[in-house]
Amino acid sequence: xxxxxxxxxxxxxxxxxxxxxxxxxxxxxxxxxxxxxxxxxxxxxxxxxxxxxxxxxxxxxxxxxxxxxxxxxxxxxxxxxxxxxxxxxxxxxxxxxxxxxxxxxxxxxxxxxxxxxxxxxxxxxxxxxxxxxxxxxxxxxxxxxxxxxxxxxxxxxxxxxxxxxxxxxxxxxxxxxxxxxxxxxxxxxxxxxxxxxxxxxxxxxxxxxxxxxxxxxxxxxxxxxxxxxxxxxxxxxxxxxxxxxxxxxxxxxxxxxxxxxxxxxxxxxxxxxxxxxxxxxxxxxxxxx
Amino acid sequence: xxxxxxxxxxxxxxxxxxxxxxxxxxxxxxxxxxxxxxxxxxxxxxxxxxxxxxxxxxxxxxxxxxxxxxxxxxxxxxxxxxxxxxxxxxxxxxxxxxxxxxxxxxxxxxxxxxxxxxxxxxxxxxxxxxxxxxxxxxxxxxxxxxxxxxxxxxxxxxxxxxxxxxxxxxxxxxxxxxxxxxxxxxxxxxxxxxxxxxxxxxxxxxxxxxxxxxxxxxxxxxxxxxxxxxxxxxxxxxxxxxxxxxxxxxxxxxxxxxxxxxxxxxxxxxxxxxxxxxxxxxxxxxxxxxx
Numbered sequence: 001x002x003x004x005x006x007x008x009x010x011x012x013x014x015x016x017x018x019x020x021x022x023x024x025x026x027x028x029x030x031x032x033x034x035x036x037x038x039x040x041x042x043x044x045x046x047x048x049x050x051x052x053x054x055x056x057x058x059x060x061x062x063x064x065x066x067x068x069x070x071x072x073x074x075x076x077x078x079x080x081x082x083x084x085x086x087x088x089x090x091x092x093x094x095x096x097x098x099x100x101x102x103x104x105x106x107x108x109x110x111x112x113x114x115x116x117x118x119x120x121x122x123x124x125x126x127x128x129x130x131x132x133x134x135x136x137x138x139x140x141x142x143x144x145x146x147x148x149x150x151x152x153x154x155x156x157x158x159x160x161x162x163x164x165x166x167x168x169x170x171x172x173x174x175x176x177x178x179x180x181x182x183x184x185x186x187x188x189x190x191x192x193x194x195x196x197x198x199x200x201x202x203x204x205x206x207x208x209x210x211x212x213x214x215x216x217x218x219x220x221x222x223x224x225x226x227x228x229x230x231x232x233x234x235x236x237x238x239x240x241x242x243x244x245x246x247x248x249x250x251x252x253x254x255x256x257x258x259x260x261x262x263x264x265x266x267x268x269x270x271x272x273x274x275x276x277x278x279x280x281x282x283x284x285x286x287x288x289x
Numbered sequence: 290x291x292x293x294x295x296x297x298x299x300x301x302x303x304x305x306x307x308x309x310x311x312x313x314x315x316x317x318x319x320x321x322x323x324x325x326x327x328x329x330x331x332x333x334x335x336x337x338x339x340x341x342x343x344x345x346x347x348x349x350x351x352x353x354x355x356x357x358x359x360x361x362x363x364x365x366x367x368x369x370x371x372x373x374x375x376x377x378x379x380x381x382x383x384x385x386x387x388x389x390x391x392x393x394x395x396x397x398x399x400x401x402x403x404x405x406x407x408x409x410x411x412x413x414x415x416x417x418x419x420x421x422x423x424x425x426x427x428x429x430x431x432x433x434x435x436x437x438x439x440x441x442x443x444x445x446x447x448x449x450x451x452x453x454x455x456x457x458x459x460x461x462x463x464x465x466x467x468x469x470x471x472x473x474x475x476x477x478x479x480x481x482x483x484x485x486x487x488x489x490x491x492x493x494x495x496x497x498x499x500x501x502x503x504x505x506x507x508x509x510x511x512x513x514x515x516x517x518x519x520x521x522x523x524x525x526x527x528x529x530x531x532x533x534x535x536x537x538x539x540x541x542x543x544x545x546x547x548x549x550x551x552x553x554x555x556x557x558x559x560x561x562x563x564x565x566x567x568x569x570x571x572x573x574x575x576x577x578x579x580x
Binding site (some may be wrong): 013100222 | 396
């Protein structure tokens with residue numbers, strides 16, 4: 001009797017929570033699929049015309065292109081700079097590593113608005129184009145995930161032993177790094193890359209404050225459309241959400257196939273934990289800003 | 290490595306070469322993090338009129354009710370959304386642990402997906418549901434139920450409700466693993482030794498998850514203090530939050546006052562760092578008391 005009651009309560013509470021989580025998404029989907037939806041509880045008809053209109057809108061296409069260009073540039077910079085740096089400090093500079101692990105946490109304590117204030121203070125009106133400054137700012141905001149992501153990967157493959165073994169066999173450091181270490185942490189790097197890809201692709205705060213209407217990314221396009229035509233805006237959101245959902249599911253798929261054991265959240269190291277629970281926490285910390 | 294006669298110079302040369310490869314990282318960190326923040330702090334002590342050193346910006350900010358209100362509003366919304374978010378996270382996590390393992394995993398994936406629906410889309414989703422001609426408003430009107438008559442989505446109420454959409458999942462992310470750590474066996478042992486449900490939670494359950502709860506509260510609080518996009522998308526610049534205020538001061542076309550913006554940003558950063566530092570000290574103490 002008691003068990004039955006508690007099972008009912010379990011499902012009731014979880015259903016309520018699911019409803020709260022699903023309703024905003026569901027309403028956006030319906031809004032994107034209806035010609036007109038006002039003053040009725042449900043939309044009167046369904047249509048795909050907003051999607052057709054969206055794809056014939058040049059400013060939508062260029063917003064996607066801008067977001068992609070910005071994201072890919074920044075991901076490339078982050079990977080090229082961070083992978084060797086984290087590897088080197090991990091292997092050869094334990095002191096610098098301690099300093100670095102503190103430094104990369106700074107973006108957690110400093111919200112995007114504050115970083116944007118500093119960057120604008122320093123670079124507004126200078127010769128350095130704001131687009132480059134934005135890439136720099138995004139690089140900073142990706143530091144915590146990238147550092148932790150690369151480090152976890154390095155630790156999980158016992159990099160030190162691999163390097164020693166390879167050097168004993170006569171391979172140089174660079175060769176070992178390229179031929180042994182990188183291929184071994186490829187999956188871990190892929191997960192981290194996909195993660196920062198989705199963070200950058202949905203970036204709003206820095207982009208809007210530093211470039212705003214002058215550089216309309218997908219997120220800024222969304223906001224502009226939201227105030228003009230809700231149906232069109234919903235269509236954008238839906239496409240965007242589907243894309244990022246696929247990336248998230250793919251990350252989950254890779255991580256579960258790799259059977260990466262997630263360490264349980266320990267509060268004393270919660271900053272590190274946020275990175276270990278990669279798929280979610282990190283997205284959270286960044287997306288909602 | 291042992292310092293051998295031949296080994297030494299080689300090692301030093303190598304580590305020098307390796308060290309050179311770290312330059313890009315430190316250069317970027319200096320260019321886009323350290324120096325900008327230092328310049329921001331510097332500018333907060335600079336007079337708007339003659340460029341000399343001054344405390345006046347801080348005096349102006351602290352005496353201006355508009356700016357202090359921005360801080361108060363941010364703290365209010367963060368406290369409310371963190372407490373409510375934490376409570377909901379604990380409840381949902383607790384009931385999640387009652388389910389079979391496989392379903393628990395699926396729910397975690399589902400919760401993670403919601404992270405992609407924050408900011409502008411989130412604000413719009415809530416506008417469709419609860420805005421001035423939102424679905425629920427029409428629904429309750431047609432049922433003649435005055436449920437939403439005192440609810441305003443574009444006020445602190447709406448902001449808290451929207452913030453909860455990311456606060457609850459974030460809370461679950463930290464609470465759920467620590468709740469899972471509380472073993473069923475502990476509960477059984479406690480019952481065998483004659484403890485009641487209440488006594489078990491008071492003496493075993495709660496002390497074990499207390500550090501998680503305290504830590505999660507700080508994360509949620511810091512997270513909502515820093516939130517800008519959701520608030521901006523929902524209320525424009527109408528609701529006076531610290532992030533919205535700073536943004537308007539640094540990038541607004543008409544009202545831009547970058548120096549005052551820097552001053553507010555420095556104070557805001559100080560608050561954030563103080564909260565995080567305090568939480569670390571408190572957590573250490575909680576841990577010590579527990580042991």
